[in-house]
Amino acid sequence: MFDRTHSMLPKTATDLARALDILEERLFMLPVAMISKDPMTVSEALLDHLAWENSVDVWDVDWPEDIKRNVVAMSAEVHRFKGTPYAIKRALDALGVRTVLVEWWQAVPEAARGTFDVTVYAGRALYSDQEVFIHQKMVRAIIAVIERVAPVSRGFTLAVGAKLRPQAVRMAANTSAISFARFRVNIIQQTPRLAVKSTPAGHASAISVTRGRIA
Numbered sequence: 001m002f003d004r005t006h007s008m009l010p011k012t013a014t015d016l017a018r019a020l021d022i023l024e025e026r027l028f029m030l031p032v033a034m035i036s037k038d039p040m041t042v043s044e045a046l047l048d049h050l051a052w053e054n055s056v057d058v059w060d061v062d063w064p065e066d067i068k069r070n071v072v073a074m075s076a077e078v079h080r081f082k083g084t085p086y087a088i089k090r091a092l093d094a095l096g097v098r099t100v101l102v103e104w105w106q107a108v109p110e111a112a113r114g115t116f117d118v119t120v121y122a123g124r125a126l127y128s129d130q131e132v133f134i135h136q137k138m139v140r141a142i143i144a145v146i147e148r149v150a151p152v153s154r155g156f157t158l159a160v161g162a163k164l165r166p167q168a169v170r171m172a173a174n175t176s177a178i179s180f181a182r183f184r185v186n187i188i189q190q191t192p193r194l195a196v197k198s199t200p201a202g203h204a205s206a207i208s209v210t211r212g213r214i215a
Contacts (some may be wrong), residue, residue, distance in 0.1 A: 057148035062127055070094040072188035083151045091149045097122045118146060119159045134162055
């Protein structure tokens with residue numbers, strides 16, 4: 001119980017200040033677990049609220065719990081470096097994918113000015129309710145993250161692949177399939193089926209839809 005005689009407020013303190021002093025004392029008496037905002041330790045039920053508080057740009061309640069925790073934990077760093085290749089990579093790291101990003105001036109031959117290419121390699125399924133390893137729902141989440149972190153003046157192309165283990169992994173028909181380890185995948189370029197969005201730079205930002213088959 002809070003003892004007002006132990007308050008360090010002056011005698012001239014207002015009633016509001018005294019009420020806040022009591023409230024603060026009661027909050028500090030709560031168990032640490034109840035007031036902690038550490039995304040790696042809070043209750044799963046609080047993650048949605050914590051994501052809003054940390055201004056997470058892209059959020060899906062269907063993500064696995066560990067992905068949600070990683071996304072919230074990474075939010076501050078992503079916002080700090082937003083608009084840079086580093087921020088894009090860190091934002092995608094939180095989704096459990098490895099990213100290779102090549103800017104227009106790094107490409108051989110040189111690509112269109114103001115654009116960049118992103119190749120991501122997923123090591124797990126982002127949605128547990130999906131039977132396939134890579135699917136459109138996952139790809140759209142990756143695109144959304146890139147669009148929110150990258151500069152709005154930049155256009156980009158995206159290729160999505162998987163770092164496969166030496167066992168069968170199912171992939172959706174309309175995805176980019178790139179494998180490692182003991183698999184070899186033939187890539188056959190198809191006509192993109194997702195809408196192409198024009199950027200202020202005049203370049204297209206869309207996913208290149210391909211069909212992969214394991215040889």
